[in-house]
Amino acid sequence: MLLKIAALLMKPGAKMAMLAFALVFPFLAANEYQVYVMATAFIWAIAVYGLNIITGYCGQLNLAHGGFFAIGAYTLGLLTADYGWSFWPAFVGALVMTAVLGFLVGVVSLRLKEHYFAIFTLCVGFIIYLLLDKWEELTHGAIGVRDIAAPYGFGLVDFTDTTPFYYLVLGFLVLAMWFISRLSKSLLGRTFIAIRNGDELAESLGINLMRNKVLAFVLSTTYAGLAGALYAGMVRFIGPEEANINHTFDMITYLLVGGIGTLSGPLLGTLGLVWITQSLQFLEEYRMIIFGPLLVVLVIFFPRGIVGSFLTWIHRKSQALVPEGKRKDSKVTPTKEAENNA
């Protein structure tokens, strides 16, 4: 019975059902606030998908991700509030800015391996925070940026309303997920996974490590920038706290709970945890008392998260159903295949 439900979830129809649910959600929601929370969750999910590219697929723990989110938000905020740009050019500007800065940071940081990379990016994230906080001439310091422009609807829609903005974010989320699903099936995505599984082996296969890692890093920071720009357009008031390291830690938790290196994991993890923290209001401040041990328990017992563990389970079950003789040939391939598609 369980297996049948599970099999149903694996079908392409499940995706359509989820999308349909997301489309009608504003009509089902009890109030505008719920739509707002869902839009926020989608924005975080986009950023977590970015983190998944560099950390999940490519295996490099990037602790500056929250910093790039903030750079995206600040670029949009400052361009619209201080320099009089309208939303969409500033939006493109934010993407370009995070991509360029991602490239510069990536070129330096990705020469470092494992621990050095994590520590280096931790410091980069902190430098970003300090600059946003102290460079008052540019960023307004601790006061933050006000009067950020809302997305311009070309006279058709008004994005200052919650519901139209929700659909805008949903559109970007679907686009982001579609791109990742194409990426994970492509040669490039497989190259990233090869680097995660062993960079020396990957190099001996003729993979240019540096170029691919930098590409993965730039993609991930651009995702963070996209999420940051949308966030600034929605909240329309930002401060240096957007670059707080805790945002990066939140995103790592979302990623790990959902399933690192999987396709639907980031979305499930983010939506699940955002709604759980929302519904348990007292958790807002002390959520780390639960998130912290949760991270530890996850990496010890379920390093593959909800989606990864589910895939392993379904694979084992379906193996058990296959008669003894036929099992051999299908032993290795399905998990890898399923892992990259789910």
Add this chain to the structure above:
Amino acid sequence: MNLFLQQIMNGLTLGSIYGLVALGLTLVYGILHIPNFAHGALYMVGAFMSYFLMVDVGVHYWFAMAGSAAIVAVLAIICERLVFHPLRHSPPIHDKIAAIGILLFLEAVVQMFWGADFRRMSSPFTGILNFDGLIIPEQRLLIIIGALTLVAGLQIFLRKTMTGATIIAMAQNREGAFLVGIDANRVAMMTFGISGALAAIAATLYAPINLVYPAMGHLVIMKAFVIIILGGMGSIPGAIVGGMIIGFAEAFGGFYISTAYKDIIAFGLLVVILSIRPQGLFAKGAH
């Protein structure tokens, strides 16, 4: 001239604290190859434990320091047993994420009990010594002397005693250490205990001239990481020298360049160094 000497004094104070924190971090890294992101949280818990023992229990500064060192040492050993030991065969990314988990947990727990406010810790050493215009608060002198004594004591322990030698042996060559019958679990627990105690003592020494609050470990731990990268991860003299470099860079940079950006100096230094030498300044070859 006096201003210059004053900055040297500040550099020595900062360098001593950073060195102590970095020592614990580098010891753990040398033995287990874990960059312990939770080390800053242990430092913070150390300060709060001393504060708790002094204010709520009412013991003397020295006993509070000893008590806090013992509590944090036990806490660090528990972390090793419950978290890092089960993960010893996992991919390196898991250790780092688990360490972040511990960090988040400890911070949240402390914040639940004590709130996020800044607290001031008192110390029996409030006097100020005046050497012909050069003003040295007693607490700063205590920090420098305390750090020197601890480093010397640790050196004697590591070099002259059998138990200490097992730590050095395991840092030098893991397999070799197993071959001669060194118990890896014991060494790992001992190392975590020492690193926790060092962090707690450093926090208790520094807290009276700084403040006590749940996020106090953030900057210190990041600087400690910068230091052990500078000094070569796992190297004990490297941690001390690196601590002094960062301490002096901050004292002089903060004074002569800009106070607002003094925290960036350490990280800027790291970015420059790692861009030129990805393996750190004093690292011995590749692993």
